[in-house]
Amino acid sequence: MVTRTNGPDPGPKASRPRDSRATAELLLTAATAEFAQYGLAGARIDRIAERAGANKRLLYVYFGDKDALFTAVLEHQVGRLAAETPLVDGDLVTYAGTRFDYLLAHPETARLAAWRRFEADHHTASEIEGYRAKVEAVATAQRAGRVNDSLPAVDLFAMVLRITESWLDAPPALLAVAGEQPRTQERLAEHRAALIEAVRRITAPGPRAAAG
Structure with missing residues (x-):
């Protein structure tokens, strides 16, 4: 029998909970700047992740591939433009x-x-x-x-x-x-x-x- 002396079991992942919505917004903002500067063909996923300060794997999780991310950026920009x-x-x-x-x-x-x-x-x-x-x-x-x-x-x-x-x-x-x-x-x-x-x-x- 193992006696625990360090408090309750933190579970399989002890990392700090992540605000997924805030992370997605950071990625979207970074992608907007990247696509505006380099276009769809010249944009790089690595640079977008670096701009956002996030793991690039999360970009694929939240948005899919680069084309889908570009579409998401356009949707966001069109929505803001139409609203304002x-x-x-x-x-x-x-x-x-x-x-x-x-x-x-x-x-x-x-x-x-x-x-x-x-x-x-x-x-x-x-x-x-x-x-x-x-x-x-x-x-x-x-x-x-x-x-x-x-x-x-x-x-x-x-x-x-x-x-x-x-x-x-x-x-x-x-x-x-x-x-x-x-x-x-x-x-x-x-x-x-x-x-x-x-x-x-x-x-x-x-x-x-x-x-x-």
């Missing part, structure tokens, strides 16, 4: 300013989108549904006479999207035209005002023909 840049009643002018502000504050979102376009046609079901809802909101506003209906809703929305990204995604040579510091607060404010005015002009409803 709502399109209310088809108001594309307010939406454009809000989206520009968000992309300026979260450059990793824009970089991830650029990598995705460059590497593969990689999109998620929630992203498709999010865009579908926004295009329908524009179409509803067009039918109500609040938004220019001379262009299809999907084309008008696509144009507004690109306008919100135009300065942030501009070629370096074009940025140089603006001077040595093309992204100062003053220059960004000037561009923001310009993009809002551009969206206002292309979305403003025109006079409707009188019923004959």
